[in-house]
Amino acid sequence: MSVLVFIEQREGQIRSVSKEALGEGTRLAEKLGGEVVGVCPAASDPGLASLGDAGADRVLLAAHERFGLYDAAGYTRAVCQAAETVKPDVVLFAASAMGKDLAPRVAARLGMGLATDCTALDVEAGRLIATRPVYAGKAIQRVGFRGTPALVSLRPKVFAAVAGAGRRGTVERLPVSDEGSPSGARVRRVVAASSGKVDLTESEIIVSGGRGLRGPENFKIIEELAEALGATVGASRAVVDAGWRPHSDQVGQTGKTVSPKLYVAVGISGAIQHLAGMSSSRCIVAINKDPDAPIFKVADYGLVGDLFEVVPALTEAVRKLNAQHV
Amino acid sequence: MIQAVCIKQVADTETRVKVAADGKALDPAGVTWILNPYDEFALEQALRVREKLGAGEVVVASLGGAGVAATLRNALAMGADRALHLRADAPPPDSLAVARALAAELRPLSPDLVWCGRQAVDGDAAQVGPMLGELLEMPCVTAVAGFELEGRTAVVERDIEGGREVVEVQLPAVITTDKGLNEPRYASLKGIMAAKKKPIEERPAQLGEPSLEVISLALPPPRSPGRVVGQGVEGVQELIRVLRQEAKIL
Numbered sequence A: 001m002s003v004l005v006f007i008e009q010r011e012g013q014i015r016s017v018s019k020e021a022l023g024e025g026t027r028l029a030e031k032l033g034g035e036v037v038g039v040c041p042a043a044s045d046p047g048l049a050s051l052g053d054a055g056a057d058r059v060l061l062a063a064h065e066r067f068g069l070y071d072a073a074g075y076t077r078a079v080c081q082a083a084e085t086v087k088p089d090v091v092l093f094a095a096s097a098m099g100k101d102l103a104p105r106v107a108a109r110l111g112m113g114l115a116t117d118c119t120a121l122d123v124e125a126g127r128l129i130a131t132r133p134v135y136a137g138k139a140i141q142r143v144g145f146r147g148t149p150a151l152v153s154l155r156p157k158v159f160a161a162v163a164g165a166g167r168r169g170t171v172e173r174l175p176v177s178d179e180g181s182p183s184g185a186r187v188r189r190v191v192a193a194s195s196g197k198v199d200l201t202e203s204e205i206i207v208s209g210g211r212g213l214r215g216p217e218n219f220k221i222i223e224e225l226a227e228a229l230g231a232t233v234g235a236s237r238a239v240v241d242a243g244w245r246p247h248s249d250q251v252g253q254t255g256k257t258v259s260p261k262l263y264v265a266v267g268i269s270g271a272i273q274h275l276a277g278m279s280s281s282r283c284i285v286a287i288n289k290d291p292d293a294p295i296f297k298v299a300d301y302g303l304v305g306d307l308f309e310v311v312p313a314l315t316e317a318v319r320k321l322n323a324q325h326v
Numbered sequence B: 001m002i003q004a005v006c007i008k009q010v011a012d013t014e015t016r017v018k019v020a021a022d023g024k025a026l027d028p029a030g031v032t033w034i035l036n037p038y039d040e041f042a043l044e045q046a047l048r049v050r051e052k053l054g055a056g057e058v059v060v061a062s063l064g065g066a067g068v069a070a071t072l073r074n075a076l077a078m079g080a081d082r083a084l085h086l087r088a089d090a091p092p093p094d095s096l097a098v099a100r101a102l103a104a105e106l107r108p109l110s111p112d113l114v115w116c117g118r119q120a121v122d123g124d125a126a127q128v129g130p131m132l133g134e135l136l137e138m139p140c141v142t143a144v145a146g147f148e149l150e151g152r153t154a155v156v157e158r159d160i161e162g163g164r165e166v167v168e169v170q171l172p173a174v175i176t177t178d179k180g181l182n183e184p185r186y187a188s189l190k191g192i193m194a195a196k197k198k199p200i201e202e203r204p205a206q207l208g209e210p211s212l213e214v215i216s217l218a219l220p221p222p223r224s225p226g227r228v229v230g231q232g233v234e235g236v237q238e239l240i241r242v243l244r245q246e247a248k249i250l
């Protein structure tokens, strides 16, 4: 039983979420007893041979000049062609912006079921079972597939990548048919976020601010703490709707779902829709002046106090710690 | 210009989930039903396109049980012209089956634009839109937060990790909408009155074989109870200590 893994690259860089997917692919292949094959649409080889150590036995490079930028129709064709040649039992994607867009197309093309944004995969009686949060994490669904391949996308930062897997990582060319007509949608350009910061969904540490900050100018203290911690800044919807922060910073049901190692919520009350986006974080710290704020119910560690005093003191303490480490 | 908007009725985002006796679905008792928040952006954008062009038709389509009629009526009150109710007493948790049933009804309309939400906030699948693109053989752009129409070309923007993609797409196309695209309107009193006279066509959904089956639905394991480590600035040292020694993060 083999596993096909979609390998995502941007600007010739293999993305870490794909290594997480390869890691899980390796674990599945061990249980199922088969090979792990990657498929990577790209303009040119982004260094796929290195993926042997991340768990790939083989990687199919679907090279096309148009594949430098994401090309939904072309990538769909490439992954479907790879599925035809490899005949996998499972196809894995990362539930990244690209994977979320691509996986349903492949599922529709292959006529197979897809479980998105999964947080665990198990093999029970030879059958793949996917675990996925639903109702914004308020419930957990387990689903089984009718037929193969089973298609799955994996929530970023939940599955561990492997290193030193020592598999072959043979790179093979996958010819891409160019069914004549160009696709009706084309990425014109990618505008980088101003600061070039790490995306929230890929951050190890997040410091989020809420309405308790009282105004956009005060996010400086959040940014300073984030910088000291090596963290990315997030926000509640209240402050995004007020225009203090861009929508891409929003964490929650109608924002991003994040699972960092550490999530620090500052001046955020902990509305159910906010919790939906961050309650799968490994460690949650809440700073709020209201001891009854609902955020304390999910926080591992709470600090009750005025954020305008506590946060700068915390930033200072973290800086001191950093200075000791160098 | 014919625009179709796929809308789903979902449990209110404040809902405390209770699992039904079968252990596989949400217990519907006491649940307030709303229009999926992402579908509000889809409907709003379709209405804006129709208003800008000064012509055309906006058809809303929803697959679900009898209660869905109220959500369709609300969409008509916001300004949609007519509604299709694809009757299925329990919409399957399987997006491919839903997408196929919707595609079968939308195809004969030959829509120029098909709108969906980025995801339905019940199953959080985020699948139906791009599946419709494949099934209807139309290009599709997902999670769109910016939209401009110039003739038969739409220029749209979508957030990706660390930036924004600007995508050019030829009509007919499927677009799924993200928060930030627009501010959805409320139904006006006049709209509510007008909606009473607008048609809702009902027919059984053509649901084929499911591609997935739900084995169980359960509440997540509770987070182990946390604790308040301190008050004010005095608590900072203790917070640092627990983060280093217990959580082993710093």
Ligand SMILES: Cc1cc2nc3c(=O)[nH]c(=O)nc-3n(C[C@H](O)[C@H](O)[C@H](O)COP(=O)(O)OP(=O)(O)OC[C@H]3O[C@@H](n4cnc5c(N)ncnc54)[C@H](O)[C@@H]3O)c2cc1C
Binding pocket: A209, A210, A211, A212, A213, A235, A236, A237, A238, A239, A250, A251, A252, A253, A254, A255, A256, A266, A267, A268, A269, A270, A271, A272, A273, A274, A277, A287, A288, A289, A290, A293, A305, A306, A307, A308, B013, B037
């Ligand atoms: C359909 C729908 C979707 C939604 N999606 C999201 C979503 O994706 N993400 C999201 O975040 N919300 C979402 N919401 C909104 C959510 O319900 C809340 O309104 C929002 O999260 C509140 O933001 P907040 O915690 O910043 O503000 P508030 O609730 O106003 O909380 C501010 C907090 O700051 C504290 N505070 C004030 N001053 C200080 C101080 N000096 N020091 C310390 N603490 C202080 C207060 O005690 C309070 O707890 C959604 C709502 C709906 C209806």
Ligand SMILES: Nc1ncnc2c1ncn2[C@@H]1O[C@H](COP(=O)(O)O)[C@@H](O)[C@H]1O
Binding pocket: B006, B007, B008, B009, B036, B038, B039, B042, B061, B062, B063, B064, B091, B095, B098, B115, B116, B117, B118, B119, B120, B121, B123, B124, B125, B126, B127, B128, B129
């Ligand atoms: N039962 C349904 N009826 C109509 N539209 C639906 C239905 N289910 C999903 N959709 C549409 O598809 C989008 C994505 O849904 P999903 O793939 O279930 O997350 C929704 O925002 C709706 O626009």
